[in-house]
Amino acid sequence: MNDIAATTGPxxxxxxxxxxxxxxxxxxxQRVRALCKHTIGPRAADVAREDVFAWDAFRTxxxxxVIATAFxxxxxxxxARQALRIRIIEELGRVCSTSASMITGTDLSSRAIVAGxxxxFKQRLLPGLCTGELQSAFALTEPGAGSDVRGxxxxxxRTADGYVLNGRKKFITRxxxxxxxxxxxxAEESPSTFIAVLVPRDAAGFSISPEVGKLGWYGVPISSLSFEGVQVPLAQRLGDEGExxxxxxxxxxxxxxxHAAMALGRAIGAVEIASSYAVDRSSFGKALGEHQGVQWMLADMVTQIESSRALLALTADKYDRGDSDVAIFASMAKLQATDLCMKVVTDALQLTGGRGYLQDFPLERFFRDAKLNQIGEGASEIHKTVIGRDVVRRAATAERNACLRAGSLVDY
Known part of the structure; x- marks a missing residue:
């Protein structure tokens, strides 16, 4: 661990x-950290000026x-293990949401190809996806269905040699x-059966809308998709029917x-910026950081971020081990980190005052980018529902607290 500290400083x-x-x-x-310091960080403000695909960042x-870590x-x-991936994404998120989202987006867009x-087709696509010569996109969300995949x-x-695909998709990155x-x-004949397929961009009957403007996360634009009678050969199905x-x-x-790692990286970056400002700025005859109120703000930020990092590290370990409860922990980590990031970035902007609101200052960009982490890949409210249902389900059979006497608690 000292090898990183020695080359980058405390x-x-x-x-x-x-x-x-x-x-x-x-x-x-260490390599990603150097990229952030010398290339990605200094260019992040330029990337955030226009919502077009950030080819330079992607190619870098x-x-x-770094893209290849997903394959x-x-x-x-x-x-790469998730234990490493979250560290990579955190480093990138600390300076550039666009670069961090390209790493999370690679997982989202290609994982089904790797698995199914x-x-x-693996031989045909995966080497090019690793090097960035090819790109894939994940088309799940629809105008009326997002977090509720069953909608x-x-x-x-089904046809003799494949499938005919019809439908629309929305908010599709890349x-x-x-x-x-x-x-x-x-499956048209069996609505409870879900099927995943690969579709090339030049397939007949497939159309892509113009890019749709959005509040933040510039550099990874989104569009809508339409499929009208698109022929999909059986060889392009991913996994079996129903998978x-x-x-x-x-x-x-x-x-x-x-998303949790990206949000924590951005929160870390926001605190670094706000604390540097607190050291440089004077207010009422002393450095801003010497005021107790500012110190308490920074104390809350740092403590909560470190706590959330610990939860995320545990979640990554659970994924790498294949633990059965990893999905619930992923929901908890995502909920905690993304809600915390929104709060931390807002407080950091407040601490830096008018400068934080300027487009020339990084926190303006951090503020715009933070919101989507609370929405993408399941809104915070969805994850609260998922976690709450799990607690109630397990409570029915879990070991009772030793302080309780036998029988129903209603009888107390």
Whole structure:
């Protein structure tokens, strides 16, 4: 761990979470940290000025092998553990939401291909996806269905040699740059059966809308998709019929962990900026940071961020081990980190006053970007419902607290 500190100097937030990484993994973090310091960070403000795909950032991440961390070694990737991936995303999120989202978006858009494509399609697509020569997009959300995957209306009708795809998708990231699309829909003959398929961008009957403007997260534009009688060969199905839902859930699980890491990285960056300002700025005859009120604000921020980092580290470990409860922990980590990020960025902007509101100051960009983390890959309210239902379900059979006497609590 000292190898990173020696090359970059001490930071406000320590490297204690790197202790579980091996030497090669720590070297990867060091390489990403150097990229952030010398390339991605200095260019982040330029990326955020226009909502067009940030090709320079993407090509840099691909060239440096960061994109490849999402893919198996057999196809040119590094098959990185989530314990490493969250550190990478946190580093990128600290300076540039666009770059961080490209890493989480790679998981979301390609995980179903890694898990469910035929061997021939893996050989055809994965090497190019690793190097950035190809891009894929994940087409799940619809005008009337987002977090509720079971509300999808897109259908796939079985034919002698494949499927006919009909439906619409919305809020699709990378739509205008993707070569292939992972599309999830229902079997027309059996609506409870979910199917995932691969669709090339030039498929007949497939159209992509112009890019849609949005509040933040510039550099990764979104569009809507339309499928009208699109012919999909059987070889382009991902997994078996009925596995579309599980393939989508795994992609979303990894993306939720990524969203939490990105939000924490941005929160860390916001506190670094606000605390530097508190040291530089004088108010009422002393440095802003010497005022107790400011110190208490910073204390709350740092304490809550470190707590959330610990929850996320635990969640990543659970994913890497294949624990059965990882989905609930991913919901908790995503909920905690993204809501916290919105609060921290807002407080950091408040602490920096009028400067924080300027477009020339990074916190304006951080503020606009923070909101989408609370919405994307399941809104905070959805995750609260998921977590609450799980608690109630488990409470019915869980060991009772030893302070309680036997019988129903209603009888107290």
């Amino acid at each position: 930071r406000l937030f320590g490297d204690h979470f790197l202790r579980t990484l091996d030497a090669q993994e720590r070297a990867t973090v 991440l691909a060239r440096e092998g 198996p070694k057999a196809f040119g990737g590094t098959d 494509a035929s061997e021939s 999808l209306h897109t259908t796939l009708r 739509a205008t740059t993707a070569d292939w699309f992972v599309v999830v829909g229902r 579309g839902f599980s393939l989508a859930q795994d992609a979303l699980l990894r993306a939720r962990i990524g």
